[in-house]
Amino acid sequence: MSVSPITWPAKDFSRVPFSIYHDPAVYLDELDKIFHGPTWNYLALEAELPNPGDFITTLLGETSVIVSRDAEGRVHAFVNRCKHRGATLRREACGNAKSHTCIYHQWAYSLDGRLQSVPFAKGMKGEGGLPKDFDKSSIRLDMLTVEVYKGVVFASFSPAAEPLADYLGPAVIAELDRLFARKVKVLGYQRQRIFGNWKLYNDNVRDPNHGGLLHMFHATFGLYRLSQVGGAKMDGKHRHNITYNQLGSDDTADNAGYDGTTKVFQEGYQLLDKSMLEYKRDYPDMVSLVILSVFPSVVFQQIANSLCTRQIRPRGVDEVELYWTYFGYEDDSEEMTRHRLLQANLAGPGGYISMEDGEAVQLVHETSARAQAQHALVEIGGTGEIKDAKNLISEVPIRGFWSYYCELMGFEAGTPRNQARVVNQEAA
Numbered sequence: 113m114s115v116s117p118i119t120w121p122a123k124d125f126s127r128v129p130f131s132i133y134h135d136p137a138v139y140l141d142e143l144d145k146i147f148h149g150p151t152w153n154y155l156a157l158e159a160e161l162p163n164p165g166d167f168i169t170t171l172l173g174e175t176s177v178i179v180s181r182d183a184e185g186r187v188h189a190f191v192n193r194c195k196h197r198g199a200t201l202r203r204e205a206c207g208n209a210k211s212h213t214c215i216y217h218q219w220a221y222s223l224d225g226r227l228q229s230v231p232f233a234k235g236m237k238g239e240g241g242l243p244k245d246f247d248k249s250s251i252r253l254d255m256l257t258v259e260v261y262k263g264v265v266f267a268s269f270s271p272a273a274e275p276l277a278d279y280l281g282p283a284v285i286a287e288l289d290r291l292f293a294r295k296v297k298v299l300g301y302q303r304q305r306i307f308g309n310w311k312l313y314n315d316n317v318r319d320p321n322h323g324g325l326l327h328m329f330h331a332t333f334g335l336y337r338l339s340q341v342g343g344a345k346m347d348g349k350h351r352h353n354i355t356y357n358q359l360g361s362d363d364t365a366d367n368a369g370y371d372g373t374t375k376v377f378q379e380g381y382q383l384l385d386k387s388m389l390e391y392k393r394d395y396p397d398m399v400s401l402v403i404l405s406v407f408p409s410v411v412f413q414q415i416a417n418s419l420c421t422r423q424i425r426p427r428g429v430d431e432v433e434l435y436w437t438y439f440g441y442e443d444d445s446e447e448m449t450r451h452r453l454l455q456a457n458l459a460g461p462g463g464y465i466s467m468e469d470g471e472a473v474q475l476v477h478e479t480s481a482r483a484q485a486q487h488a489l490v491e492i493g494g495t496g497e498i499k500d501a502k503n504l505i506s507e508v509p510i511r512g513f514w515s516y517y518c519e520l521m522g523f524e525a526g527t528p529r530n531q532a533r534v535v536n537q538e539a540a
């Protein structure tokens with residue numbers, strides 16, 4: 113049941129209704145129209161399933177999905193649910209198998225999701241078993257469309273989804289080409305629960321502005337400052353975003369523009385061991401940080417030499433899980449692998465520069481729940497046209513996220529669903 117009106121009073125999405133983070137009916141609609149809709153969702157890195165028979169289980173929206181490599185090396189994805197009585201087929205996080213067998217009645221499926229065998233299909237002594245006209249070949253697990261780009265496995269539930277390359281667009285493809293030019297190896301995983309709506313995390317990663325303000329470690333030690341060379345690039349539909357910056361491209365004087373009432377970094381702080389800050393150049397360009405957010409459920413991260421994917425898994429209207437997969441490159445030296453593992457401490461649930469994101473999401477979620485007829489204000493970086501920025505003092509990509517979200521959800525901005533009940537003075 114909707115607890116408050118959902119209104120989009122500004123056509124440029126510079127006002128975001130707080131109720132959008134809390135309405136259980138909207139949440140159910142999102143699972144359908146977004147996660148099961150015409151979007152492409154990150155499932156895994158191919159490096160996680162290198163051999164025939166390798167599989168992993170993951171989530172797309174709230175649906176458990178098996179990613180399975182068959183004997184010929186093809187990657188398939190299907191819903192982790194037996195076609196017989198609906199039981200979860202695989203409970204393991206990963207493994208290697210010749211088939212996928214349900215523990216309930218041992219219906220077995222091939223590595224490409226086809227029903228292979230049913231125990232006692234012919235019954236015993238002419239009694240019981242499946243009917244004679246039962247067509248085993250007509251039964252297959254619910255298949256997703258899979259496309260693999262540079263070793264990254266994406267899938268879609270919807271046959272209406274555009275081709276993956278069109279969905280991502282040239283700017284995102286260029287970033288994936290950069291990040292996945294070399295073969296990757298997985299270094300480890302982290303998981304975390306944040307007590308906030310999944311879209312608040314999407315807001316967070318499309319907000320270059322907060323990076324230099326909330327994350328004091330970042331700003332104090334110079335990994336990311338709003339005064340540095342950087343910006344935000346989007347795809348044609350503004351649904352994806354690339355935030356980037358260059359380490360060492362500013363000096364302390366550049367921060368003079370601040371009015372002194374806020375602290376943009378801790379003066380005088382030093383690290384005795386500076387290896388946590390060291391960027392050993394991985395790519396031909398000078399970019400030392402990339403936060404690439406692909407709508408609706410993945411972030412690709414380069415923070416200095418710390419590389420990972422962050423999968424966004426909605427867990428009800430009030431919770432989101434992040435699944436962090438850290439990786440390096442196959443041809444990394446042992447020393448480089450150690451360096452990446454050290455810098456893995458920058459991100460993740462207790463990361464020096466990402467721990468605060470969970471707290472910020474929770475602060476907004478908790479407090480906005482009590483003001484659901486009001487709206488968030490998104491004007492930093494300008495109102496009106498949604499366009500790329502060549503600086504970091506911008507939250508325009510957040511408006512980009514909402515514009516595509518509303519397109520999929522069928523919300524029309526600028527024409528409140530229930531004009532009479534708009535009570536937020538900012539909406540006028």
Ligand SMILES: [Fe+2]
Nearest residue numbers: 316323466469
């Ligand atoms: Fe952040």
